[in-house]
Amino acid sequence: MRPRLRQLLACATLGLALSAPAPAALAFETRVDAPEDLIRRIESASLVFTAKAEGITEPQDILAMANADYRRILSVLYDLGYFGPTIDIRLNGREVASFPPFQPLKQVTSVEYRVEPGPKFVFGTTRIAPLAPATELPEGFATGETANTAAIRNASQAGVDAWRAAGHAKARVSQQDIRANHRSATLSADLRLSPGQKLRFGNLTLSGDSAVSERRLRKIISLPTGETFDPEELDRISKRLRRTGVFRSVSITESETVSLQNEMDIDVALQDNKPRRIGFGAEFESRDGVSVSAYWLHRNLLGGGERLRIEGEASGIGAQTGGTDYRFDSELIRPATLGADTDLAIGLTAERINDPLYTLESASARIGFNRLVSDKLTVYAGLQLETNDVTDDFGNRSFQFLGLPLVATYDARDDELDTTSGLYSRVILMPYLGYSGTESGTYLLSDTRAYRSLGERVVAAGRFQLGAVFGPDLANTPPDLLFLSGGGGTVRGQPFQSNFITTGGNDSGGLSFLGFSGEMRIRTTRNISTVAFYDAGFIGESTNFTSGGEWHSGAGVGIRYHTGIGPIRVDIAGPVSGSNSGGVQLYIGIGQAF
Numbered sequence: 001m002r003p004r005l006r007q008l009l010a011c012a013t014l015g016l017a018l019s020a021p022a023p024a025a026l027a028f029e030t031r032v033d034a035p036e037d038l039i040r041r042i043e044s045a046s047l048v049f050t051a052k053a054e055g056i057t058e059p060q061d062i063l064a065m066a067n068a069d070y071r072r073i074l075s076v077l078y079d080l081g082y083f084g085p086t087i088d089i090r091l092n093g094r095e096v097a098s099f100p101p102f103q104p105l106k107q108v109t110s111v112e113y114r115v116e117p118g119p120k121f122v123f124g125t126t127r128i129a130p131l132a133p134a135t136e137l138p139e140g141f142a143t144g145e146t147a148n149t150a151a152i153r154n155a156s157q158a159g160v161d162a163w164r165a166a167g168h169a170k171a172r173v174s175q176q177d178i179r180a181n182h183r184s185a186t187l188s189a190d191l192r193l194s195p196g197q198k199l200r201f202g203n204l205t206l207s208g209d210s211a212v213s214e215r216r217l218r219k220i221i222s223l224p225t226g227e228t229f230d231p232e233e234l235d236r237i238s239k240r241l242r243r244t245g246v247f248r249s250v251s252i253t254e255s256e257t258v259s260l261q262n263e264m265d266i267d268v269a270l271q272d273n274k275p276r277r278i279g280f281g282a283e284f285e286s287r288d289g290v291s292v293s294a295y296w297l298h299r300n301l302l303g304g305g306e307r308l309r310i311e312g313e314a315s316g317i318g319a320q321t322g323g324t325d326y327r328f329d330s331e332l333i334r335p336a337t338l339g340a341d342t343d344l345a346i347g348l349t350a351e352r353i354n355d356p357l358y359t360l361e362s363a364s365a366r367i368g369f370n371r372l373v374s375d376k377l378t379v380y381a382g383l384q385l386e387t388n389d390v391t392d393d394f395g396n397r398s399f400q401f402l403g404l405p406l407v408a409t410y411d412a413r414d415d416e417l418d419t420t421s422g423l424y425s426r427v428i429l430m431p432y433l434g435y436s437g438t439e440s441g442t443y444l445l446s447d448t449r450a451y452r453s454l455g456e457r458v459v460a461a462g463r464f465q466l467g468a469v470f471g472p473d474l475a476n477t478p479p480d481l482l483f484l485s486g487g488g489g490t491v492r493g494q495p496f497q498s499n500f501i502t503t504g505g506n507d508s509g510g511l512s513f514l515g516f517s518g519e520m521r522i523r524t525t526r527n528i529s530t531v532a533f534y535d536a537g538f539i540g541e542s543t544n545f546t547s548g549g550e551w552h553s554g555a556g557v558g559i560r561y562h563t564g565i566g567p568i569r570v571d572i573a574g575p576v577s578g579s580n581s582g583g584v585q586l587y588i589g590i591g592q593a594f
Helices: 003-019 036-045 047-053 058-078 149-165 214-222 231-243
Strands: 029-033 086-091 108-114 120-128 172-181 186-194 200-209 247-254 263-272 276-285 289-299 307-317 325-334 340-352 358-372 377-392 395-403 404-409 424-434 439-455 456-469 501-503 506-508 513-522 528-540 551-563 570-579 586-589
Touching: 029 036, 029 047, 029 289, 036 108, 047 058, 058 086, 058 108, 058 149, 120 149, 149 172, 149 231, 200 214, 214 231, 214 263, 231 247, 340 377, 358 501, 377 506, 528 570, 551 586
Parallel strands: 029 108, 120 186, 200 263
Antiparallel strands: 086 108, 172 186, 247 263, 276 289, 276 586, 289 307, 307 325, 325 340, 340 358, 358 377, 377 395, 377 404, 395 424, 404 424, 424 439, 439 456, 456 513, 501 506, 513 528, 528 551, 551 570, 570 586
16 A cells, blocks of 8 residues: 555544544433432432433533532431431442542443431420511421421521511521530520511612503502501512513512611512513314404503403304304403502403304493402402394394493412312392393302312312393393303303203293302323313293203313413213203313313
């Protein structure tokens, strides 16, 4: 071989060697030698176990994580009451703490944890002082209880929170003396609190970048300057601002300095959401067809935090009975109109309903006020003017009335999209005054839902609905105020609005309604739940619920796929009592059935 050719081949071989990817580091083994009840907690706290799960194998990274795991595991043991543990972490069989900090490590083959927790400590002397009146300390912070750092933290936080609730905004833990007696396995904790002066709210300062006018911001925030400091007032301000939907972030900061008049300024930093948003939704029921909806939202429409929402919906597309319904609705909400917690709402609605029993074209205008009474209770009062033209078994008719809708909503659910516990109730009472030949009456509808967790994976859910129209008879009541039962919102397994009243050969909705629903939701995997349910509904000819009506019911099973926007719902149901003509029904949508 010629010398020149040998040189070329050698260079090519060297180039290939340099350009070839380095062999992937082999996954290392991990092992925990500890009491069985501690193994999972140690693995959850360990950075090394997390790195292994994520495929991280860089030796120097693993060594750094193993060093950090001493403190992390010690913290876990302290929280469980073990204050005399022995922790031994070995990498490649060698104690991690003995590795020189700058010595390169070529490979990690194994990481082993040996943990001897020692005896579980109990509290000896526990003292925290001075305490504000009515301070409630956690039960675990007491002589004889299992000692742990979480109980100490909770006790100190409870003491500070009680002082802050009494107006001492700068309350803090000024001193703590925590001693462990290893002979008696006891832990003594002596905490000293410094309440500081009782303070009042000072001036409000605004920062951040918001397009809402300062005048309107101050009205929405409504800081009670001059009144005694109350941390709950700051929580209410935060929720008030977030409720507008205008702001992407809300940050409330207490000033570090206090004036000579014992006043403390409050800074509110705001960042706006994007002013416009669009959204859509869809549902499918095998007999009732497809429903599609879309909306357009404009935040801060006039520079005062106003929110305009315009939405449209088409439902019953391809339904086996009735026709396609159309609805258009617009609503403008102006926050802090009659006080910080009272919003003005103005709306316009136009719709065309093609139900099996009637066809209705209506237009309505409304104005009212929403008031947030508490975190859980909201009330609404307003005026509603409605006119509609109806074609049904009673003939071609028109109705016009002026209503006074009163609505109370109580929402104590833990999660609005996927509830596991709590209570929800909504009551609508609307006396209305008819004109141009329309009779006056009163409309009532209530919807109550209760949820309870039965262990970690099972949720029982129940729903009760009640409705009635007082005053006019069936023929003189607007059909959209009468009640029908059947379908996804009332009785699954029965055809849509298949339960109605027949009087004198005329079919119509009823003057009264009762609905019952029960579900058992079982979480089978992290993202999947199975559901068994039973629904029943009653439609009455009069407001007397005990006679002149018909019951029907349905039951079925379903599956839920849980996502960040709520569960995707698929239900299959059939009739149990009443009409059996509908057969099996399929329901698909987003969110729980109730």
